[in-house]
Amino acid sequence: MLLSVENLGVKIGAVQPLEGIGFALDRGEILGLVGESGSGKSLTALACMGLLGLIGGQRLGTVAFDGVVQDEAGLARLRGRKIALITQNPMTALDPVQRVGEQIAVVARLHLGTTPAAARARTLDLMTQLRIPEAAAVADSYPHQLSGGMKQRIVIAMALAGEPELIIADEPTTALDVTVQAQIVQILGQLVRQRGLGLVLITHDMGVVAQVCDRVAVLYAGRLAETREVGDLFSAPRHPYSAALIACIPREGMAPGSLTGIPGAVPSVALYPPGCRFHPRCPRADALCATTPPPQGAFACHHPLEVPHG
């Protein structure tokens, strides 16, 4: 396994916004990490990168890369080299006072030990592969001179520059135009197939998940709700939350953003309810759900949906 995460949790001061997360990912695979805003997707990403220190958080549980369990120092050595991160907002992801080509090249110089000239050549090569027209001119631009989609390609090039084996992409398309979104998702999918990378694709867009992911982990309020092969999840969701998310995929004739079936919002850390955290919003909840956390497994639910026959 390229990445395997067991019982992963996050503590920030006195609160524990994330707990009991586990999933595994192999080369050439795309794992979707889905859930509404505030369900703990970004914290999971930071924890896997060993970056919780930046927000004053502490990691619980284990993260193993290529079969080797890593402590924070180990993850620090892998960052940028074996594990790369793509963040949500390309508008703020680049240093505004540095030319974008240099921001890509520095990764190659740092991790591959290439000469500045070779790093520059590699930068232009990567940019061309990501279908950036006039790569040399773009490389000499500053971030504010580029469009959002172009900036996200730069961020992706930055992630690829150290020849990583695993990419964690935290909502890489949320901040972009719909047309650009599709291109970026396509680019990421191609990278995985062509280079045999592992990709953790964080999104709250079930449509994207259906399109490119192999497996899906559904998060709700800092816990795993369901982990399934993508086909199984869409044909037979077992957790009511997964079912509701699937029902939310915008189809023609639906108002965008309307969440049929899930009124309410994800509670914040301080307001996590006892028992199953989804029970206040769940149509199937009963007294048991309000008091007892559901058993862990492929789906964490006391009253899972039935598997349809045929």
Added chain:
Amino acid sequence: MLDYLVRRVLLLLPVFLAVSVVIFLILHLIPGDPIDNLLKVGSGPEARAKIAAKYGLDQPLPVQYGIWLWGVLQGDLGTSIITRRPVAVMIGQVIGPSLALGGMALAISSLGGIVLGAVAASFRDRWPDQLIMGGVLLGSTLPSFWLGLLLILGFSVELGWFPVSGARGWASLVLPVATIAFGGIALVTRVTRVAMIEAASRDFVLLLHAKGLPPRRIRLAHVLRHALMPVVTILALRIGWVLGGAVTVEYVFARPGLGSLLIKSLSQHDYPVVQACLLMLAIAVMLGTLLGDITQALMDPRVRSALR
């Protein structure tokens, strides 16, 4: 960029003219007549008219302004009404000590403040930060006259290391510079620390860490560089202030300086001298903002693009 420089400097001309009008007008519209200081007790209206004519004070205001400005542009700042010496000479005598004091203090404040602010931000909420911020609190609350007197007592009277007063030689600069720089370092430290903490929380810094750059390099090459932008703005604004605002320190150390000259000539209603002092300060402020703007443009490509 060169284009911008030329335009930015040309833009200073109308500003300079406006400032000169204001300086000229303020002094002629505030109450108090300098002729009163010159007249012997009991002299008649003829004597008054004669003196007014001698200094051009009987002309209409616009004419007076024109004469004054024409002189200023040729380096003739007029003649002091009280001392009857050329104002340019009086300014020339104080501008050197003022520049030395202000320049040294500003340089030390910048350097010390940026280093201390960066250290404090790196050790946020741990003992080095608390120690530095304790010093900052002291530096921003201690009145400079009191600090000056303390330094004189300690280093001049007790230890005899530096002269008590005067403006002769480098040794006489040490204590006044220290007095001003203490407050300056406190200000710059505070601004640098806050700016660094703010910059460190930006999104792109997270990604720099994700790229695997060494934390020290991120702090110095990226976070500090961004934090310096607000610091540069503050420092540029301080250039004018440091030149004229050192009055108390000049007084405590009995140093000649622009600030002291301004205060003294104000109390004597010595128009030409006051005007010249104010003009010097205005020029210092204008050059300060010019320097600040140019530095900003050099540091930030977004500023440069906005200029096109």
